[in-house]
Amino acid sequence: MDKLCLFSYWRSSAAYRVRIGLNLKGLAYDIMPVHLLRDGGEQHAEAFREANPQGLVPVLQHGQRMLRQSMAILEYLDEMWPEPSLLPATARDRQRVRALAQAVACDIHPLNNLRVLQYFEREWGVPQAERDGWARHWIEDGFAAIEAMLHQHPSTGRYSDGDTPTMADCCLVPQVYNARRFGIDVAAYPTIARIEQACLALPEFDAARPENQPDAPAP
Numbered sequence: 001m002d003k004l005c006l007f008s009y010w011r012s013s014a015a016y017r018v019r020i021g022l023n024l025k026g027l028a029y030d031i032m033p034v035h036l037l038r039d040g041g042e043q044h045a046e047a048f049r050e051a052n053p054q055g056l057v058p059v060l061q062h063g064q065r066m067l068r069q070s071m072a073i074l075e076y077l078d079e080m081w082p083e084p085s086l087l088p089a090t091a092r093d094r095q096r097v098r099a100l101a102q103a104v105a106c107d108i109h110p111l112n113n114l115r116v117l118q119y120f121e122r123e124w125g126v127p128q129a130e131r132d133g134w135a136r137h138w139i140e141d142g143f144a145a146i147e148a149m150l151h152q153h154p155s156t157g158r159y160s161d162g163d164t165p166t167m168a169d170c171c172l173v174p175q176v177y178n179a180r181r182f183g184i185d186v187a188a189y190p191t192i193a194r195i196e197q198a199c200l201a202l203p204e205f206d207a208a209r210p211e212n213q214p215d216a217p218a219p
Contacts, residue, residue: 002063004029007051009036009043010213013109013174014070015058019213020170021074023204025081029060033215036114071105074167086167097161100149100168104175108142111135112178135182143179143189146172150191158198165199173199177210 006022006029008015022029034057035042042048043055052059052068060067060076067073078086087094110116112135120126120134150156160168176186176196186193199205210216 003061005032005061006030007032007034007048007057007059007061008213008215009034009057010210010216012036012057013113013178014056014105016174016177016208016210017070017105017170018058018060018073019208020165020173020205021077021086021167023207024084024086024165024170025077027077027081031214032061033213035215071101071167074101074170078167084164086165086170088161088166093155093161096155097166097168100146100160101171103142103146103149104171108139108175109178111138112182132182136184139175139179139182139184140188142175143184143186143192147189147191150195156191156195158195160195165202165205169195169199169205172196173205 004022004027006015006018008019008031010033034048036057041055043052043057049055051061051066054068056068058070058073060073062080067076074086087097117131117135120131121128126134150160155161157163159165160172172192173196176192179186186196200209206212211219
């Protein structure tokens, strides 16, 4: 099999999603750290822009191919290595899992990621407290909706959909990590909190935690 190398930043929730997916598939991969803050952000360097013109992590290199966008990478992993699947068996359940995943990846995460908050500071001089308040608002708004989608739904099981981790969990767990960074009490979303704890009890999720990455700062 062609070698897998993940361009990643320890605290990037999008890279975190892909680390979980790779681990759930049981795939061996190397980490190529890209520090998003050092020297103005290594993602802006010309060498990295050749790997991803968007200047974003993650990028998964599979042999000579450069794969971009975390959700597309997770779908690629599922198509290349179908077992264990990151999506349920039926079209209806697959749609639900994709909807839960995209509620994070499309609606919550883009509003509170690093480049948005840096733009607020650089272009408009928005103070830290107000930037944090912006992030909290959109995370809390999104989590309220996701909690409603999960709570007492017949398809919700130990994890977001049934008793096997799916793409929805690959997205949810990193966003819960981000929520805590911004001081959000996740206990306000009991179904989300329960699912996160069930996921983190699995070695595949535990190994993907930010603090367990080779580029994480020493405690």
